[in-house]
Amino acid sequence: MSELSQNETYTHGHHPSVVTQHSRRTAEEAARFLLPKLQPGMNLLDVGCGPGSITAGLAKYVDPGNVIGIDADSGVLETARDLNHGVSNLRFAEGDVYALPFEDDSFDVAYAHQLMQHLGDPAAALREMGRVVRSGGFVAARDSDYQTMICHPRTEEIEEWRALYTEVVRRNGADANAGRRIPAWFNHAGFNQIEVSTTVAMMRDSAELLNWGDSWAERVTNSKLADQALAYGLANQSDLERIATGWRDWARNEEALFLFVHVEGLAAVS
Numbered sequence: 001m002s003e004l005s006q007n008e009t010y011t012h013g014h015h016p017s018v019v020t021q022h023s024r025r026t027a028e029e030a031a032r033f034l035l036p037k038l039q040p041g042m043n044l045l046d047v048g049c050g051p052g053s054i055t056a057g058l059a060k061y062v063d064p065g066n067v068i069g070i071d072a073d074s075g076v077l078e079t080a081r082d083l084n085h086g087v088s089n090l091r092f093a094e095g096d097v098y099a100l101p102f103e104d105d106s107f108d109v110a111y112a113h114q115l116m117q118h119l120g121d122p123a124a125a126l127r128e129m130g131r132v133v134r135s136g137g138f139v140a141a142r143d144s145d146y147q148t149m150i151c152h153p154r155t156e157e158i159e160e161w162r163a164l165y166t167e168v169v170r171r172n173g174a175d176a177n178a179g180r181r182i183p184a185w186f187n188h189a190g191f192n193q194i195e196v197s198t199t200v201a202m203m204r205d206s207a208e209l210l211n212w213g214d215s216w217a218e219r220v221t222n223s224k225l226a227d228q229a230l231a232y233g234l235a236n237q238s239d240l241e242r243i244a245t246g247w248r249d250w251a252r253n254e255e256a257l258f259l260f261v262h263v264e265g266l267a268a269v270s
């Protein structure tokens with residue numbers, strides 16, 4: 001992470017197990033609530049774009065308008081450029097959501113997916129996104145809410161993972177249960193025309209469950225989440241390995257099902 005982001009800690013970090021998972025996301029799933037507002041020729045900013053699969057998907061909807069993906073981490077932006085090479089109306093740049101490197105009114109839309117849950121001051125971030133959007137444009141954000149995650153069959157290890165993850169995020173000054181706070185954060189940012197919606201993500205397909213379970217098994221042992229859990233004294237290595245085994249076993253259970261709620265905020269800029 002660069003020095004740009006007010007010394008906040010991005011809990012996931014950018015281990016390949018994290019970035020690979022994020023690069024599976026699509027605009028159709030992650031920005032469905034926003035798509036009806038998009039028109040060809042609009043200029044769109046995707047803040048905290050990560051590996052940019054959603055950003056590239058959004059570029060199709062506004063072509064020939066321009067799309068810029070901004071992230072505070074230069075390494076993940078290199079991945080984004082490699083993965084999305086050849087999309088002509090798309091570029092990526094380093095930047096901090098709290099101090100976007102753009103003039104007022106530069107965009108028609110500013111969007112952020114799964115960013116607010118990592119920030120110490122989401123309302124300030126939304127306010128800054130609103131600054132760079134012209135009057136009549138939109139600010140959009142979507143975040144998940146870890147407390148809403150239903151994991152069937154219930155396992156002690158995955159409950160332990162949820163508590164551990166939530167506490168690491170809390171120590172980093174953010175809230176893993178961000179989804180429920182989206183409407184309030186938009187209000188605190190000063191927006192008054194806000195549409196709020198929800199979507200439920202569900203995994204039932206065995207390939208999807210294996211990907212999800214094995215990915216979290218790797219993340220809880222090898223990513224920055226593991227480093228922070230150990231550094232904060234919240235778990236030891238054998239705890240993390242036990243949680244990882246729990247994820248792998250659960251993903252292979254023939255009854256396995258996972259679902260969770262996302263909350264979406266969409267504000268018209270006046």
Ligand SMILES: C[S@@+](CC[C@H](N)C(=O)[O-])C[C@H]1O[C@@H](n2cnc3c(N)ncnc32)[C@H](O)[C@@H]1O
Binds near residue numbers: 070
């Ligand atoms: C959970 S990832 C989401 C990536 C992408 N939006 C997606 O949904 O796949 C959050 C991203 O926000 C970036 N980020 C964290 N703090 C930031 C900040 N203050 N300004 C800009 N980007 C930030 C991280 O580097 C990370 O790539």
